[in-house]
Amino acid sequence: MTVLEPAPAGELTRLRAENAALRARMQHRDDELEVATRMLQARAQTMTSVVDAVTEQSIIGTDVDGVVRVWNPGAERMLGLLRADVVRRRSITDFHLAEELLEAGGGLAALVGTAQERGRDVRDWTYVAADGTELTVSVAVTPRTDDRGVHAGWNFVGTDMTEARATERMKDQFVSLISHELRTPLTSILGYLELVLDDPSLGDEPRRYLGTVERNAQRLLRLVGDLLFTAQVDAGRFSLQPESVDLAAVVRAAEETVRVTAAATGVEVVVDVPDGGLVVPGDAVRLGQACDNLVSNAVKFTPAGGRVTLALRPAWRTAGGAVVATPGDDAVRVARLAVSDTGIGIPAGEQGQLFARFFRASTARRHAVPGVGLGLAITRAIAAAHDGSLEVASVEGRGTTFTLTLPG
Structure with missing residues (x-):
């Protein structure tokens, strides 16, 4: 039978010292990890609090496949669905008008393509609420990354512009209608003025008066044209003849x-x-x-x-x-x-x-x-x-x- 010789006292002391140092380092690492974990939790809690504090805008975060992972109170209010009914269960495309998505190319790519190329995209989309209501929403799309900086999905921040866009359309329709109603009589006035001014028997003083009338009628006609032009620009009906x-x-x-x-x-x-x-x-x-x-x-x-x-x-x-x-x-x-x-x-x-x-x-x-x-x-x-x-x-x-x- 082999009998183990006891380690020299000096060797035991060294081993105990190394063990104590190793334990101390492990404790230090544990303490650092605990602090980092608390900081990450605090940061996540802060971000969640900020997102949840936004009630007038929808903030929707998705993974790379478009599955919803973040759904703030603003999204609940805008689209009429609670967070628990959406997160990990629904896709962002579920809340878009299907025909509009199809016209833009279809699927998640239609929503994020520009943001993928340029880093961000802002445009109007039609959201469909739980009760079927269609909303015109200005949506800002940006990529979302995780703590390591790896692409993790997409952020969609939406502002309900339904009333604003309706007001703009009414305003443009009003401008177009009024401009048309002004242009027709002005054209007639200018036509008759031209006939009168061409009359050789017209005296100098009446000609001066009518000349003033003509200049102001032309000024009004230019203003009407400008109003019509701005309405065409806003409505996207402005075309060029290249x-x-x-x-x-x-x-x-x-x-x-x-x-x-x-x-x-x-x-x-x-x-x-x-x-x-x-x-x-x-x-x-x-x-x-x-x-x-x-x-x-x-x-x-x-x-x-x-x-x-x-x-x-x-x-x-x-x-x-x-x-x-x-x-x-x-x-x-x-x-x-x-x-x-x-x-x-x-x-x-x-x-x-x-x-x-x-x-x-x-x-x-x-x-x-x-x-x-x-x-x-x-x-x-x-x-x-x-x-x-x-x-x-x-x-x-x-x-x-x-x-x-x-x-x-």
Whole structure:
């Protein structure tokens, strides 16, 4: 029989010390794990509390297959289903109008495709509540990740826009109806005015009076046209008649249109366009309308002795979106029209609202400059329809520059 020799006292001491150190490290790790667990639980509880506190918007979280994992009180209120009846039992697609999903490509991919490509997507969808009610909902879709940063599903944050969209449709219908009812008699008035003004026996004084009537009738007709145009844009019925357009000729025509008004108010208008022209694809009528709006605005907001400059140049847009004056690798050609004035300018805090319908800057109101606030909204809509952009730079009291950029 083998008899085990007892370990030397020094070896036992060393082993006990290592064991104690190992136990201490394990206890430290246990303590760290407990703290981390409590922090994660606290963070999860905080997030749950925040999500549950939102009652005016639906917040729905899904896994990668679209199965609902998060369903806040706002979703309960909007769609009429309790959390317990939905989580892990229903798919996000169950609450969308089937026909609308099918038109967009069908299934979960129709809802998340854009967010998958761009990181986010916001658009109107039709939600169907438990009682069959159809709701127009503005839905923001973003990817959802887990604690390791791995894609775990999707977040859908919905705002009920049913009443707002209905109000917008009623407003647009009203604008269209009233505009049509105004345009018909105005056209008749202008037709008869033309007949009367063509009468050679008409005296000078009546001709002056009727000339004033004609100018104001034309002004009303332009306003009616602007109202109809904005209604078409909002309703998605705005279409273009594309062709090759010499933008230089459009700019010269815009200057010619305001020449008499500029001369009467003491404003100098300078045109700087390429001698050989600058051709872009687009709708000649709409691009003319956009240029006319920018140029007439510049003249209108410039006091006597001031200057308005119309500068048209070719440029290039880089892959990063910057517009530069010289061509480079992967840059695409664009046309840039800068309409600059030395007028009253726009306060910095109001420039973000400048392209909203019916908005008028405080400087315009203070100086009693006439207008209804539709021109810039229309011009930006025309630019966007051409895949272009309209930007503003202004200093109050020193002038304004509007830059229209169009694909070349």
